[in-house]
Structure formats: structure tokens, C-alpha cells
Amino acid sequence: MPTLASRVVLALVLTFLIGPFVIIILAGLSAGNSLAFPPDGLSLKWYLKVFTVESFQASFALSMFLAVFGTLAALALGVPAAYALNRYDLPGAETVRIIVAAPIIVPGIIVGLALLRYLVVPTGVGVTLALFLAHTALVLPYAVRVVSSSLHNLRADMEEAAVLLGCTRLQAFFKVVLPNIRAGVLAAFILGFVTSFNQVPVSLFLSGPGVRTLPIDMLAYMEITYDPSVAALSALLAFLSVAIVFAAEKFLGFSRYV
Amino acid sequence: MSDAFVSLQSLTLAYGDTIAVPDLSLDVRQGELISLLGPSGCGKSTTMRAIAGLLAPRAGRIGIAGRDVTRVPANRRNVGLVFQSYALFPHLTAFENVAFGLRLKRMRGAEIERRTRDGLATVGLDHLARRKPAEMSGGQQQRLALARSLVMEPDVLLLDEPLSNLDARLRLEMRNELQRVQRATGVTMVFVTHDQAEALALSDRIVLMRDGRIEQLDTPEGLYARxxxxxxxxxxxxxxxxxxxxxxxxxxxxxxxxxVPHRVPGDVAALAWRPGGVRVGSGELRGRVAGVAFAGTTREYVLDSALGRIRADAPAGAERLAIGDQVAFDLPPETACPLGTA
Known part of the structure; x- marks a missing residue:
């Protein structure tokens, strides 16, 4: 039986977590022309306007591209890395694990600055490519971690059984290992997707003229136009994230992997 | 070498710097049921992994069915292995588990279907073809693992502790099953077990192993009696x-x-008695009852004596002794087993 005090604490925590969402959602429903709370009357016009802003369309497309392909690239690197770290007694495995985790630990501002100073400036790579590389690197730790935990639960003798039935090691991986860590890989994809999509500090440094991810574009938009469309867009993105995580939890038991 | 179907010659097996098996030679005859018996760490599993091709020998030679397979990779050795954990594929149905190896052989669909059905029927699982392993009992999973290996028609079937995960009743059932399958298919079987009862019950011959060496290679009867x-x-x-x-x-x-019994030759280092070979109630030795347990047909005693602890079984019908009682007992020469110096 929860005490009154614990109920109050729970209510405060939930308010703290969910309150801003509610404010943003309501602010986006405003009928007025500037971002304000409580909203100035009610209308859906800002929610509809979001879809007509051209720069949002372009930056949404870029963010989607980075989130999908950056995460896929991170998985393409991360799944074999997780496999090798789990299955083989590699020299320096611990070092590799730490290096792989670094992008989570090092503040994004520093990663962004470092990439700008030592990747973009000296090599002159395109902005999109730089963003793609940065997002891949940022998602990689999650890919390795989440896939590692599902590999950890998968017995190695299953692969040996497959080999004795005629598989090569590679076939055994695709026929036996991959199908059994599918849920973990999907969980890693969703986590990576959300991480990449919401990424601000690194993208801030790497964005260039006309090439911005959606969060950066929203920041830029707000500097010029202080209307409720940013609140409306934020609310839409929040719903999208919630929907993805909800679906993942329902179909995969997402919380087991994160 | 002539009747050796599986032939291990001077095999040295190691993990990193640790030599698990220093120099092992063993011949297994075709159609034989042979057990590698010993406590954990004796090298029995290591030897089995080497036969399967999962562990490359440091030195020595492995021959199977007249072919030198020392350098043949595991997936082309035609050796089956039933893992202790069964290692079934959880994402596949029972049918697909059994068909797995056949599909890799690029067999015709109808042939795969037929052989898989036959394989499942051999172990009595034909009615569970659509089940996933997680939906099957331990005994059924074990039989599925057996079927999955058998349909490949391996030259040798290796079984790692095949009965240890089963309860007593299933154990007996599976033991009969293995013997029946062996008779039906004629496959050469190599068991790995730490359970002497299991080895004695199942094997044509037993390889008792200790510290990577063969301690005794004998028939079950021979090992049990001598x-x-x-x-x-x-x-x-x-x-x-x-x-x-x-x-x-x-x-x-x-x-x-x-x-000391007359029939014992001069190089005897020790004498050994089973608990059943110790006579309780008469004799020149004296002991005090330190423990007693009723075991159906016998009563099992632990006696403290001038020699040390004695384990002795008396018929359940004999006089019942209590803890602390003084009792006479004998270590009769006729039930003693003479042991060498090794």
C-alpha cells in the first residue's frame, strides 16, 4: 500500500517528465501567432503549417536518412563487432569495448568540435557525408551493447551444432545466430534510430549551408520565427517516438534489451 | 588398426597453454557403443570435441571410416554430436530442426520431407513436427536432438552426457531408446559421461579416463568386477x-x-571392497556405527574403525544397528579386489 508521501513524489516525478510534453502539445494548438502558454485560443493551423514549411521537409528527409542509414551502417559494423567480442577471446577486447562506448561517454559538443576540426576541415568531406559518419559513430555503441546482450544469452553450442550439420561458420551465423538475435538487432535499430534522430550537439557543429538535420533546423527556425509551429512539430515528433517505442515494447519486449 | 573404425593415434589436445590430453590412442570398432568415462577435467569432452572436429589436435592423427580426418573441418566430417544442452535451434520447428542438415545438402524437397518424417518417427516425435523446441519436454528435446543428428547418417554419433539432464524415469526410457536406435541404425556411438552407472548400462566398452590418459579400457563387466x-x-x-x-x-x-588372499600376486599395492563386500556382524575387526541409512534391500552403514572409515552394506533383514553401537566386521579376502601400483 503506497503511502501518501510516495504518491506525492510519484505525481511530482510524472509531472516533471510529462508536463513539458503537455505544455508543448497545447502550445502548438494555439490560434495566436507567437509561441505562448497557455495557448491563445485553439486551432490546428500550426500542426498543418508544419507540413508546408520547405526547410522542415528537407531537414526531416535528412534526419530520416541519417537515422535509417546511419543506424544500418552502425549495425553492419556493430553486429560483427559484438559477435567477435562475445565469441572470441580477443587480445585487447576490453580496450575495444571502451573505445566503442566512447561516443556515449564523451559529451556531444566535444565529439562535434573534434569531428569538425579534424575530419571536416582538413579533408573537406561533404556535410552530408560528415553527418552520416558522425551519426554512425554515435549509434555504434548502442548497436554493440544491445546486440552483445542478446548474443550473451545465446549458447555457443548452437552454432557448433549447425557446423556439425554441415554449415560453414558464416552460414551458421546467418542461419542460426542472426534469427535468434533478431529481436535484439531490432531493438538496437530502434534505439539507434531515436538517438540519431534526436541528436543535437554533434549535428550542430557539422551542419552546413542548406544541410541541416531537423532538430538543428528547428533551432534555426525559432531564432527567426517565433511562432507555434515549432511546438506543433515537436509534439508530432514526440508522438512518433512514443509510437515507435510503444510498438517495439508491444512486439519485441523492447525494455528487456535497453 | 584393421578393425578400427574410429582411430585416435597419439592425440595431443590443448587449450592454449594447458595440455588437456597429452598422448591418447584409442581404436573404436564399427557399430560399437563406447563410453569415455571420467570425472570433470579428465579430458573426455576434449577428446570428443577433437573427434567432432571442433578442436584441432596439437599432434596426432584422427581416422574415421578409413579416412584421415585430422585436417577435415567439422562440417565435412560426417560426425553427429548430441550436445548435453541439446543445442536445438529455438527459432525452428521440430521438423525444421531435423531437416536443417538435409537442406544444406541441397537434397530434393520430397527426399528431405521423407527423411525428416522418418527421423522424427524413429524417435517417436512425428506427432510434434510443428512444435518449437521450447514447447517440448526435456525428454522430447533430447530425442529431437538425436533425430537431428541421425538423419544425417553420420559415421559416428557422439553423445555428450546424454542422460544427465533427465529425471530417473526418463533416463531409463532414453537408455533403451539409445540402444534401440543403435541396433536399428548400426551407427557407431561414443558417449561422454561422468556417471559410471550410465556407462556400465549402455556401453560395449568403457574408456575410463583420468588427467587426459586412459586409466582402464575394458568391458563394463570387466571394469565393474576388476x-x-x-x-x-x-x-x-x-x-x-x-x-x-x-x-x-x-x-x-x-x-x-x-x-592377504593367496590368489593375489606379489605386486598388489592395495585391496578394495565394495560396501556390499564387507561382512557386518562377525569377524576380527571392530568398528563403531557412525551413520546408518535404509536403502530398501540393504542398510548402509558408516563404521569408524582402526583403519578409518568403512562403508558397509548389510542385508535389510539383519539385526538393526544404531549409531554408537560397537560391531564386529570383516574384510573377507574372497570379496577383495586387488589393485596394482598405478
């Missing part, structure tokens, strides 16, 4: 083992005079 070393005797249930010294018998607590 273990040759202290280790072998201890392993097959001779719980009372005492060194032979000029004054008689020497135990951990002391030495007692004993008439």
Missing part, C-alpha cells in the same frame, strides 16, 4: 580401499593385521 587401479576402483564403487603393507592393511587411521 578395476586395476585405485582410481578405477574408487570410480566404480569400491568405497573401501586400503594399502597392503607387510603388517597387513593400512588405512588413513592406522594399520591392522590382515590375511
Amino acid at each position: 578395476p586395476r587401479t585405485r582410481f578405477a576402483a574408487d570410480f566404480v564403487g569400491f568405497e573401501n580401499i586400503f594399502d597392503v603393507v607387510p603388517e597387513g592393511l593400512k588405512g588413513p587411521e592406522g594399520t591392522v593385521p590382515h590375511r
Whole structure:
């Protein structure tokens, strides 16, 4: 039986977590022309306007591209890395694990600055490519971690059984290992997707003229136009994230992997 | 070498710097059921992995069915292995688990279907073809693992502790099943087990292993009745083992005079008795009852004596002794097993 005090604490925590969402959602429903709370009357016009802003369309497309392909690239690197770290007694495995985790630990501002100073400036790579590389690197730790935990639960003798039935090691991986860590890989994809999509500090440094991810574009938009469309867009993105995580939890038991 | 179907010659097996098996030679005949028996760490599993091709030998040679397979990778050895954990594929149905290896052989669909059905029927699982392993009982999973290996028609079938994960009733059932399958298919089987009862019950021959070496290679009857070393005797249930010294018998607590049996040759180092071979109630030795347990047809006693602890079984119908009672007992020469120096 929860005490009154614990109920109050729970209510405060939930308010703290969910309150801003509610404010943003309501602010986006405003009928007025500037971002304000409580909203100035009610209308859906800002929610509809979001879809007509051209720069949002372009930056949404870029963010989607980075989130999908950056995460896929991170998985393409991360799944074999997780496999090798789990299955083989590699020299320096611990070092590799730490290096792989670094992008989570090092503040994004520093990663962004470092990439700008030592990747973009000296090599002159395109902005999109730089963003793609940065997002891949940022998602990689999650890919390795989440896939590692599902590999950890998968017995190695299953692969040996497959080999004795005629598989090569590679076939055994695709026929036996991959199908059994599918849920973990999907969980890693969703986590990576959300991480990449919401990424601000690194993208801030790497964005260039006309090439911005959606969060950066929203920041830029707000500097010029202080209307409720940013609140409306934020609310839409929040719903999208919630929907993805909800679906993942329902179909995969997402919380087991994160 | 002529009748050796599986031939291990001077095999040296190691993990990193640790030599698990220093120099092992063994011939297995075709159609034989042979057990590698021993405590954990004796090298039995290592040897099995080497036969399967999962572990490359440091030195030596492995031959199977007249072919040198020392350098043949595991997936082309035609050796089956039933894992202790079964290692079934959880994402596949029972049918697909069994068909897995056949599909890799690029067989025709109808042929795969037929052989898979046959394989499932052989182990009595035809009605569960659509089930996933997680929806099957332990015994069913084991039989599925067996079927999955058997449909490949392996030259040798290796079984890692095949009965250890089953309860007593299933154990008996599976034991019969394995013998039946062996008779039906004629496949050469190599068991790995730490359970002497399992090895004695199933095998044509037993390879008792210790520290990577063969301690004794014998028939179950031979190993059970005539273990040759202290280790072998201890392993097959001779719980009372005492060194032979000029004054008689020497135990951990002391030495007692004993008439050494005439039939024993001169190089005997020790004598061993099963609990059933110790006579309780009469004899020149004295002991005090330190423990008693009723075991159906017998009563199992632990006696403290001048030699040390004695384990003795008396018929359940005999006089019942209580803890603390003084009792006479005898270590009769006729039930003693003589052990060599090794």
C-alpha cells in the first residue's frame, strides 16, 4: 500500500517528465501567432503549417536518412563487432569495448568540435557525408551493447551444432545466430534510430549551408520565427517516438534489451 | 588398426597453454557403443570435441571410416554430436530442426520431407513436427536432438552426457531408446559421461579416463568386477580401499593385521571392497556405527574403525544397528579386489 508521501513524489516525478510534453502539445494548438502558454485560443493551423514549411521537409528527409542509414551502417559494423567480442577471446577486447562506448561517454559538443576540426576541415568531406559518419559513430555503441546482450544469452553450442550439420561458420551465423538475435538487432535499430534522430550537439557543429538535420533546423527556425509551429512539430515528433517505442515494447519486449 | 573404425593415434589436445590430453590412442570398432568415462577435467569432452572436429589436435592423427580426418573441418566430417544442452535451434520447428542438415545438402524437397518424417518417427516425435523446441519436454528435446543428428547418417554419433539432464524415469526410457536406435541404425556411438552407472548400462566398452590418459579400457563387466587401479576402483564403487603393507592393511587411521588372499600376486599395492563386500556382524575387526541409512534391500552403514572409515552394506533383514553401537566386521579376502601400483 503506497503511502501518501510516495504518491506525492510519484505525481511530482510524472509531472516533471510529462508536463513539458503537455505544455508543448497545447502550445502548438494555439490560434495566436507567437509561441505562448497557455495557448491563445485553439486551432490546428500550426500542426498543418508544419507540413508546408520547405526547410522542415528537407531537414526531416535528412534526419530520416541519417537515422535509417546511419543506424544500418552502425549495425553492419556493430553486429560483427559484438559477435567477435562475445565469441572470441580477443587480445585487447576490453580496450575495444571502451573505445566503442566512447561516443556515449564523451559529451556531444566535444565529439562535434573534434569531428569538425579534424575530419571536416582538413579533408573537406561533404556535410552530408560528415553527418552520416558522425551519426554512425554515435549509434555504434548502442548497436554493440544491445546486440552483445542478446548474443550473451545465446549458447555457443548452437552454432557448433549447425557446423556439425554441415554449415560453414558464416552460414551458421546467418542461419542460426542472426534469427535468434533478431529481436535484439531490432531493438538496437530502434534505439539507434531515436538517438540519431534526436541528436543535437554533434549535428550542430557539422551542419552546413542548406544541410541541416531537423532538430538543428528547428533551432534555426525559432531564432527567426517565433511562432507555434515549432511546438506543433515537436509534439508530432514526440508522438512518433512514443509510437515507435510503444510498438517495439508491444512486439519485441523492447525494455528487456535497453 | 584393421578393425578400427574410429582411430585416435597419439592425440595431443590443448587449450592454449594447458595440455588437456597429452598422448591418447584409442581404436573404436564399427557399430560399437563406447563410453569415455571420467570425472570433470579428465579430458573426455576434449577428446570428443577433437573427434567432432571442433578442436584441432596439437599432434596426432584422427581416422574415421578409413579416412584421415585430422585436417577435415567439422562440417565435412560426417560426425553427429548430441550436445548435453541439446543445442536445438529455438527459432525452428521440430521438423525444421531435423531437416536443417538435409537442406544444406541441397537434397530434393520430397527426399528431405521423407527423411525428416522418418527421423522424427524413429524417435517417436512425428506427432510434434510443428512444435518449437521450447514447447517440448526435456525428454522430447533430447530425442529431437538425436533425430537431428541421425538423419544425417553420420559415421559416428557422439553423445555428450546424454542422460544427465533427465529425471530417473526418463533416463531409463532414453537408455533403451539409445540402444534401440543403435541396433536399428548400426551407427557407431561414443558417449561422454561422468556417471559410471550410465556407462556400465549402455556401453560395449568403457574408456575410463583420468588427467587426459586412459586409466582402464575394458568391458563394463570387466571394469565393474576388476578395476586395476585405485582410481578405477574408487570410480566404480569400491568405497573401501586400503594399502597392503607387510603388517597387513593400512588405512588413513592406522594399520591392522590382515590375511592377504593367496590368489593375489606379489605386486598388489592395495585391496578394495565394495560396501556390499564387507561382512557386518562377525569377524576380527571392530568398528563403531557412525551413520546408518535404509536403502530398501540393504542398510548402509558408516563404521569408524582402526583403519578409518568403512562403508558397509548389510542385508535389510539383519539385526538393526544404531549409531554408537560397537560391531564386529570383516574384510573377507574372497570379496577383495586387488589393485596394482598405478
